[in-house]
Amino acid sequence: MKCLIAIIACLILVSCSKEKNKPVGKSSGGQIIGAGATFPYPIYSKWFYEFAKINPEAKINYQSIGSGGGIRQITEGTVDFGASDSPMSKDDIAKANSKNNNKIIHIPTVIGAIVLTYNIPGINESINLSGDVISDIYLGNIKKWNDPKIKKDNPNVNLPDKDILVTYRTDGSGTTYVFTDYLGKVSDEWKSKVGVAKDVRFPVGQGGKGNEGVTGIVKQMEYSIGYVELIYALQNKLNFAKVKNSEGEFISPALESLTIAAAGSVEEIPDDLRQSITNAKGKGAYPISSYTYILIYENQKDVIKGKILKEFLQWALSDGGKFAKNLGYAPLPDQVIQKANSKIAGIRY
Amino acid sequence: MQESDIKISEEISTKEIRSKRKPGDIFFENLTLLFALLLIGLVLFIAIEIYGDSAESIEHFGFSFIFSSDWNPVTEKFGALAFIYGTIVSSILALLISLPVSIGVAVFLSEIVHKSVRTPVSFLVEILAAIPSIIYGFWGIYVLAPFMASTVQPALSSLFGFLPLFQGPIFGTGMLTASLILAIMITPIISSITRDVLKAIPVSQREAAYALGATRWEAIKMALLNARSGILGGAVLGLGRAIGETMAVTMVIGNKAQIKASLFEPAYSMASVIANEFAEASGSLHISSLIEIGLLLFGVTFIVNTFARILIYSVTRKT
Numbered sequence A: 001m002k003c004l005i006a007i008i009a010c011l012i013l014v015s016c017s018k019e020k021n022k023p024v025g026k027s028s029g030g031q032i033i034g035a036g037a038t039f040p041y042p043i044y045s046k047w048f049y050e051f052a053k054i055n056p057e058a059k060i061n062y063q064s065i066g067s068g069g070g071i072r073q074i075t076e077g078t079v080d081f082g083a084s085d086s087p088m089s090k091d092d093i094a095k096a097n098s099k100n101n102n103k104i105i106h107i108p109t110v111i112g113a114i115v116l117t118y119n120i121p122g123i124n125e126s127i128n129l130s131g132d133v134i135s136d137i138y139l140g141n142i143k144k145w146n147d148p149k150i151k152k153d154n155p156n157v158n159l160p161d162k163d164i165l166v167t168y169r170t171d172g173s174g175t176t177y178v179f180t181d182y183l184g185k186v187s188d189e190w191k192s193k194v195g196v197a198k199d200v201r202f203p204v205g206q207g208g209k210g211n212e213g214v215t216g217i218v219k220q221m222e223y224s225i226g227y228v229e230l231i232y233a234l235q236n237k238l239n240f241a242k243v244k245n246s247e248g249e250f251i252s253p254a255l256e257s258l259t260i261a262a263a264g265s266v267e268e269i270p271d272d273l274r275q276s277i278t279n280a281k282g283k284g285a286y287p288i289s290s291y292t293y294i295l296i297y298e299n300q301k302d303v304i305k306g307k308i309l310k311e312f313l314q315w316a317l318s319d320g321g322k323f324a325k326n327l328g329y330a331p332l333p334d335q336v337i338q339k340a341n342s343k344i345a346g347i348r349y
Numbered sequence B: 001m002q003e004s005d006i007k008i009s010e011e012i013s014t015k016e017i018r019s020k021r022k023p024g025d026i027f028f029e030n031l032t033l034l035f036a037l038l039l040i041g042l043v044l045f046i047a048i049e050i051y052g053d054s055a056e057s058i059e060h061f062g063f064s065f066i067f068s069s070d071w072n073p074v075t076e077k078f079g080a081l082a083f084i085y086g087t088i089v090s091s092i093l094a095l096l097i098s099l100p101v102s103i104g105v106a107v108f109l110s111e112i113v114h115k116s117v118r119t120p121v122s123f124l125v126e127i128l129a130a131i132p133s134i135i136y137g138f139w140g141i142y143v144l145a146p147f148m149a150s151t152v153q154p155a156l157s158s159l160f161g162f163l164p165l166f167q168g169p170i171f172g173t174g175m176l177t178a179s180l181i182l183a184i185m186i187t188p189i190i191s192s193i194t195r196d197v198l199k200a201i202p203v204s205q206r207e208a209a210y211a212l213g214a215t216r217w218e219a220i221k222m223a224l225l226n227a228r229s230g231i232l233g234g235a236v237l238g239l240g241r242a243i244g245e246t247m248a249v250t251m252v253i254g255n256k257a258q259i260k261a262s263l264f265e266p267a268y269s270m271a272s273v274i275a276n277e278f279a280e281a282s283g284s285l286h287i288s289s290l291i292e293i294g295l296l297l298f299g300v301t302f303i304v305n306t307f308a309r310i311l312i313y314s315v316t317r318k319t
Helices: A002-021 A041-054 A067-076 A090-100 A131-139 A148-153 A174-186 A188-193 A210-220 A230-235 A255-264 A303-317 A321-327 A334-345 B002-011 B014-020 B023-053 B055-061 B081-112 B115-130 B133-160 B175-200 B203-211 B216-226 B228-244 B247-252 B270-277 B284-317
Strands: A032-036 A060-063 A081-084 A104-119 A165-169 A206-208 A224-229 A242-244 A289-297
Touching (some): A032 A303, A041 A060, A041 A104, A041 A303, A041 A321, A067 A289, A104 A230, A104 A334, A131 A165, A131 A174, A165 A174, A165 A210, A174 A188, A174 A224, A174 A289, A206 A210, A210 B133, A210 B247, A255 A289, A303 A334, B081 B115, B081 B216, B081 B270, B081 B284, B115 B175, B133 B247, B216 B228, B228 B284, B270 B284
Parallel strands (some): A032 A060, A032 A081, A165 A206
Antiparallel strands (some): A104 A289
16 A cells, blocks of 8 residues: 555656656647637537548547636647637737747637526526626626616516525636626726636625536526526526627527627737627627637647648638537637638648 | 553664664665655655745735735735635534534444444445545535525524524525535544444443443443544544535535625635636736645644644543
8 A cells, every 4th residue: 555655656756847847748749739728628529539530640639627727738838739718818928929939829719608597486588688787786786686777678577576696607717707808898897896807706696616516506596697608508408698789689699699799890800819709799799709719839840730730720610610500609700710711821830 | 552562672672683683674664664754755745846836925925815815816816814714614514513423323333233234334324435526516506505595594594593603695505505515525434433443442341331230321421432532533534534625615615705604605615716716827826826725725734633633632641
């Protein structure tokens, strides 16, 4: 037993000391390693599987450790590509570029959305929520379901005189980032009091871990509200709200309404493709949506890996698109695919 | 046993033995020494590594890190008090709930029930320890929390609502539910150790008690009194498990960094905040603060274990 512990201890010591000076990704011959966001994991693994059928050399291993982990690993140079639900900050980009003497680029892959799910006994239809109402609920300014502000948007719904039980994601997540990014755009009070980040300090409510934790609380607790990813809500057949967009329409989250949101923002998309598409313009656009990105260096040091990655990305944005809808992801609008392709074309090896 | 061994070795001159020893003995002695040192070295290595990685946060916040309960990643203000409070209160509460139950189970199994029932029942109790904590977490959120919200918490608040402990809105999840989950998780540990300790008490003692006219209850009480240091030891092991438990607690504690008197309110534990925020933390101060919480968790475990050792020592000494 002790011998076993000692062996394990030795292994830990050895692996720790190696980790610092030897990037894991570079040493594994031919295999491409990526790490990052959990949200696009199902579509990415489908893509890797399908792409390997076309190109048998492409062995891509993706670890869904979270967007923050993906950014950290690509900055350290321990993976061949990273993935993140929110674009990297300017500081993070500068850090990654100077550390690796390279240029990191953002490739949007699919679009995801956040929905507001709730549990009000007796109400099975979609309720209407506007941005300032959502932010007031999460700020604690609106405490009851029959608040006049909620009633105004739902004249035909019999809302109960009950306290709203607010639920949020407690683990740092791209989901929380997109949600707070939206609230920051529609409410100045939110922006100044709480802010926009992957973890924020919510003024009211309680936290669930992961989409499943939030769903668990909302399903079990009457009169609760929470926010989760669209795919998760669809798969679990949760009730979700129609959210008022910038055109004043109440829009139900559907894959088409996400692609519309992205298309509505395409004129303002910056050259590096880092763009928030929450509260987007356009009729029929659902307002709480976002791109998810693959992060990759422009100058690939390994010729074989660089070639495979470049081909993979080109394939994913063209032929790969057909797998997205079945798995609950909205495909990119054509204009964005064009822009992303010109970025991919810039990858050198 | 150990004491007599030491005495014997003291009596014979150590030099005399050394000269007569075979090389195999020396090799074996050094080998075991190496293993022992490896473990100590590992603990030290972890402590130093954690300390080094939390240097930025220690430098930035100093002692205010321990005394502030303000935790806001957006403004980069970090204080761990709410997490320390959550960990200690939930673990001790769990121990208070679990200890009487565990002792009851152990007494039942070792003193009262027939052997044909004992084996299956103790197997079932021990199997509780083998359930992964994430399963406890989901069971907590889908079964226990709704039950707490519909039955237990309303009952507590109507009976003991005058106490600040049982006031406030009823969520189902929160400090009390987390403690209850922890209590269920540590019961098999404490009860199986208590059972073994009770079994180790010689039958002759019980027979002597009966011979003197003691009732069954008095005989059990005597056995429990004699076993108290072992029972405390089991309780310490259970407490250690409760302090470090992460997934099950995270699912039901409510994850809000606040210190509230009411046990119905959501709280947060040290292990939970690390599990929740570490994967997505990107600011270096945020990461460093999370690692400092790890360091503090190390410290809390150390202090609690030391106190427990002292307690066991003082209890044992009286016998």
